[in-house]
Amino acid sequence: MNLIEANHIEKSFGELQVLRDISMHVAEGEVVAIIGPSGSGKSTFLRCLTQLETADRGEITICGKQMMHTEDNHAVFADPKTLHEITLCAGLVFQNFNLFPHRSVLQNVTDAPIRVLGVSKSEAQQTARTLLEKMNLSDRADYYPCQLSGGQQQRVAIARALALNPRVLFFDEPTSALDPELTGEILRVIRQLADEHMTMVVVTHEMAFARDVADRVIFMDGGVIVEQGRPEEIFGDAQNERTRAFLSSFAQN
Amino acid sequence: MEFIENITGMDATAFTAMIPNMLVGCWQVIQIFLLTVLFAVPLGFLVALGRTSRFKILSGIIRIYQLIVRGTPLMLQLMFCMYAPSFLFGLTPHRFAACIIAFVINYAAYFGEIFRSGIQSIPQGQYEAGKVLGYTKTQVFFHIILPQVVKRVIPPTGSEFMVLVKDTALAQIIAQPQLFDIAIKTAAKNVSITPYIAAGVFYLIMSAVVEFAFKKLESKLDYYR
Numbered sequence: 001m002n003l004i005e006a007n008h009i010e011k012s013f014g015e016l017q018v019l020r021d022i023s024m025h026v027a028e029g030e031v032v033a034i035i036g037p038s039g040s041g042k043s044t045f046l047r048c049l050t051q052l053e054t055a056d057r058g059e060i061t062i063c064g065k066q067m068m069h070t071e072d073n074h075a076v077f078a079d080p081k082t083l084h085e086i087t088l089c090a091g092l093v094f095q096n097f098n099l100f101p102h103r104s105v106l107q108n109v110t111d112a113p114i115r116v117l118g119v120s121k122s123e124a125q126q127t128a129r130t131l132l133e134k135m136n137l138s139d140r141a142d143y144y145p146c147q148l149s150g151g152q153q154q155r156v157a158i159a160r161a162l163a164l165n166p167r168v169l170f171f172d173e174p175t176s177a178l179d180p181e182l183t184g185e186i187l188r189v190i191r192q193l194a195d196e197h198m199t200m201v202v203v204t205h206e207m208a209f210a211r212d213v214a215d216r217v218i219f220m221d222g223g224v225i226v227e228q229g230r231p232e233e234i235f236g237d238a239q240n241e242r243t244r245a246f247l248s249s250f251a252q253n
Numbered sequence: 254m255e256f257i258e259n260i261t262g263m264d265a266t267a268f269t270a271m272i273p274n275m276l277v278g279c280w281q282v283i284q285i286f287l288l289t290v291l292f293a294v295p296l297g298f299l300v301a302l303g304r305t306s307r308f309k310i311l312s313g314i315i316r317i318y319q320l321i322v323r324g325t326p327l328m329l330q331l332m333f334c335m336y337a338p339s340f341l342f343g344l345t346p347h348r349f350a351a352c353i354i355a356f357v358i359n360y361a362a363y364f365g366e367i368f369r370s371g372i373q374s375i376p377q378g379q380y381e382a383g384k385v386l387g388y389t390k391t392q393v394f395f396h397i398i399l400p401q402v403v404k405r406v407i408p409p410t411g412s413e414f415m416v417l418v419k420d421t422a423l424a425q426i427i428a429q430p431q432l433f434d435i436a437i438k439t440a441a442k443n444v445s446i447t448p449y450i451a452a453g454v455f456y457l458i459m460s461a462v463v464e465f466a467f468k469k470l471e472s473k474l475d476y477y478r
Contacts, residue, residue, distance in 0.1 A: 050385055051384070051385075052381055052384065052385070084387060087384070087385060087386075087387045088387050090385075091385065092385040094378060094381070094382065096376075096378055098376075098378035098379060098381060098382035099382075100379070100382070100397055101401065101477050101478060102400045102401055102404070102477050111396070112386040112387060112388065115388065115392060115396065116386060116387040116388060116392075117387075144476060144477045145477070146477055146478040160386070161385075161386075164386065164387065
């Protein structure tokens, strides 16, 4: 079953067309890595799927619920209740973590379940402690985000997203704001989630990670999906000239 | 006694009588201060919300209000509130009420500006994080944004509170009794500048209390950045 179905997505910022007819499907349990140069539309695409941007045209269905479709060349969005259900079904981890600085680590993870899902405080805390343990952060529950390293903050952000028990998790360049020595710990967590068959879409510049963890790699450039396939196809035998040029620029570094 | 007379240029009984008078003046200052804060802070919050509103007409009106209030002397605004009603409607307003209204209108504009900059200084990512976690817009504002705004606006608000303590002296222009009035009258009666110095000390003490309270508040919220 496809948890994400996006068809013919178009998005412009004023005159600038950022997404041109993007179609992508993600099956349950699949891990998809989206790679591509800056400005290729990867993040905008992710933001359209997570309702942080509104696509101009196209059709998006997430967790079996239609988020938007197009009528007479205009986007039509689902009712607020459906959109809220879709929000809860899909989590997002940001490049800059966006933790709540005035709340402790534990509160960051428990607040949404309590306030949004109406879970009891003790139950939310129990879930949160399990998640923090999984993120190897048990001893940091009472810390504040400013007292943590970037890698720890990002792991809290992942725990916070998981606390709502989403079926899909989106990552928007989760390691781009981190020092190289801290990216490993985040990638390990994502890999662990992949082993548990969490459905994930990861926008990333970590090619080695995309190759090792993803079931499928999508290469985007200029607002279109240039090429996609299994990692060994993309990294070993890319068909498209632009894909090869992009990957070779990484190989040189 | 002679010592007091020598250094103050006032006779000792006049000097000792001045102190309780000045304490009454201080209490009047405190009343103006507290009532202004009580009304101007919530009003300033609404001003900030209106100013950041998507409705262009509302934010435009509020901007003009802020421009007028911040662009004209508070002293003039006090006179306007005191005397305009009798010119326009033939009503003589209650002096103290006119005084409070002028201060509230004036300070709400400044607080509005402080709170607006506080709200706008919160990164967009905080709103986005709230949204993807399923919070409603109201929840995002009150549980995520507002607590962070409070922390950020405490230093400039404290500074504004200190200015208010001293600005109460401007109520002199509409003959509202307060500390400065007592200083002027006592100085004139005794032909001495000592009452001014004494009044200055009282203003300083009241400002220092405000400063101390805000420092305390600031360190209370120091647990996060």
